[in-house]
Amino acid sequence: MGSLSVVEQPDSQANLAREYLTFRLGDEEYGIDILKVQEIRGYENPTRIANAPHFLKGVVNLRGTIVPIVDLRLRFGCSSAEYNSFTVTIVLHIGQRTIGTVVDSVSDVVEIPAEAIRPSPEMSSAIDAAYMRGLAQVGERMVILLDIESMLMSPDMGLID
Incomplete structure (x- = not known):
């Protein structure tokens, strides 16, 4: 038997409990x-594509x-995007596509239970609220959980036809 909160919110909290790869920007x-x-x-320097948005660094042959x-x-x-020994590319499988995302560093993999995830506050930010699953406290750290698939497949990213 499911709890009442699961019945009320079948798509929101119930399917959020999972493991997350955490990274820094x-x-x-x-x-x-x-x-x-x-x-x-x-990180390896990609081949630049003409007229691509500034955040699309180019392509690599994987x-x-x-x-x-x-480059997220x-x-x-972000105020700066330095490329150093900690800079990594997270290769994601999104739908039928493979997309690389550049981040400052990868932290770890954490399991976050659904009840530990809080809704994102309504506020203006560089990240559209539609792409934020919520916020989670992991020890002393506050982690912003992204809906990376929705974000990367959005029309403003220029990655879909």
């Missing part, structure tokens, strides 16, 4: 569903697959 820590992650790679590389730091308007 500037001073913030974000989490994405680990099931979307294909691999984590060191074992025969051409993968677009999105630039997409979210």
Whole structure:
């Protein structure tokens, strides 16, 4: 038997309990569903694509697959996007696409129960509220949980036809 809260909110909280890969962008820590992650790679300079949005760094050849590389730091308007030994590319499998996202560093994989996830506050930010699943306290850290699939497949990203 499900609890009353699950019955009232079949699509929101019930399906949020899962493992998240956490990573840093500037001073913030974000989490994405680990099931979307294909691999984590060191950053390599992509081949630039003319007239692409500033946050689309280009493409790389990943074992025969051409993968677009999105720098989430630039997409979210971080003050700086330095490329150093900690910079990594998280390769994601989104729908039928493989997409790379550049982040400052990967933290760890954490299991976050649904009851630990709080709704995002209504406020103006670089991230559209539609792409935020919520906020979770993990120890002393506040993690912003992203709906990475919806964000990367949105028309403003320019990654879909």
